[in-house]
Amino acid sequence: MTYGVKLHVTGDFACFTRPEMKVERVSYDVMTPSAARGILEAIHWKPAIRWIVTTINVLKPIRFQSIRRNEVGHKVPAVSIKRAMNSGSLADLALFVEEDRQQRAATVLVDVAYVIEARFEMTPKASAEDNEGKHLDTFKRRARKGQCFHQPCLGTREFPARFRLVEAGEAICAPIKETRSLGFMLYDIDHERDRASLFFRAKLQDGVLQVPSPDSAQIRR
């Protein structure tokens, strides 16, 4: 059992997209455990460890805003890359914005601040020189200095996250006074089993979202 870490993250915008509203994106009211894990992994991660988010504290009122943007409707088809590789010509390997334009609105969160509480476990990939203390220290050292593998983001990459480590015993500002059910929320993506979505019943209790542990019966598979 390792000691947990606390990370304070803030940003001007955030979009934790609901899986049922992906096209015209609508954000969840609160950061999902999966997004929180992504932020921690952007700072420090190795295959030897697995981050487990335990609590998400919401420090600012939940507010939304709508933004509509021109987006491209398609992804890159692998087969056309193969074709270009074989024929040695890039001529057919372009995506024309005008022919493939979609205007999509996104309902995003504005001015957010959270404190993520998390711990990590060792995975079967851990070797002899991997120990919990080492990874814990590495994470803390990086978070203190503002170091990261890549700049963490709040749901999508256009919304960068500012982060700082909350030291042991440091007082954080109180979470918002809000208690309500958030309904079913995405817990994480199960990368072991064909990337299935896992859900749990999220509840905000005085601005605090308690996240069940990965093996808990509360997680719907």
Add this chain to the structure above:
Amino acid sequence: MTTVSHRFDFVLLFDVTNGNPNGDPDAGNLPRLDPETSHGLVTDVCIKRKIRNYAEIAKHGQPGYAIYVEEGAILNEKHREAYNAVRLDDRKVSKGDGKLNPRDTLELNKLRDFMCANFFDVRTFGAVMSTGVNCGQVRGPVQLSFAQSIEPVVPLELSITRMAATNEADKKQKEGTSDDRRTENRTMGRKHIVPYGLYRAHGFVSANLAERTGFSETDIAFLWEALRNMFEHDRSAARGEMATRKLVAFEHDNALGRAPAHDLFALVVVQRKNGIEAYDIDDHRLDNLPPARRFADYRVTIKRDSVPDGVIIHELL
């Protein structure tokens, strides 16, 4: 070619004079506004489009600098001989549910490397490939945030007229309304402008992701060039006058970085000028000042003395 091995965080300041920097499709193409603060917004994708367009102009036809997400048609589009030559292969792989997955990770990596090596925008911003293996995502090293105006902007709506009608019906409608032949066919239009706005965007370059996509030292030099010059080749009736005014990059001496990005961004301070004095943006004395109408109404300072160890400031413009 060496990939970028240091982390960068950068601040981009650009301004618009009597133009619309980024229209909002939700609001009849009005300049984008944050409805709560009236600050102007320019989306990240808007800036990325301009970088891509600049790359297309500046590096036209150079190997390794093709643009995947293109605007408009290619003029020198090849005939589809090459396409037909591999059609047989195409039929073979298009069996199944129409979704195509590479056979294994090795092949997936080959596809990714090919895309990164040939396309500047894939190497820089990344791309999503619908390959079904781990989403086949290329995460690009360069990340851009929304640009926000330093102060609230008040967009103007201008009515404009045209001395011609679009079609016969338009003309018929107007017939007999005026005894002047010249104004009989006149139609009205609308234009939205921001009289003046100074916008600030933040960006990030991750050395760790640069290593994966092969984003090189040459590429980052070209990225700075594109950020400096992208508005020079983006003139149009809607844009008015736009210009990059300041580009400051913070280079850390390692891949992980030496300081939080937000601390570094705070070293670039924009203030409003009044004569020889400069006020902070939240200073109440600004309330009685006339609105800013040119870049000279602002003062940009870089607090060089409080830069953390291991961080170098590059004032690229």
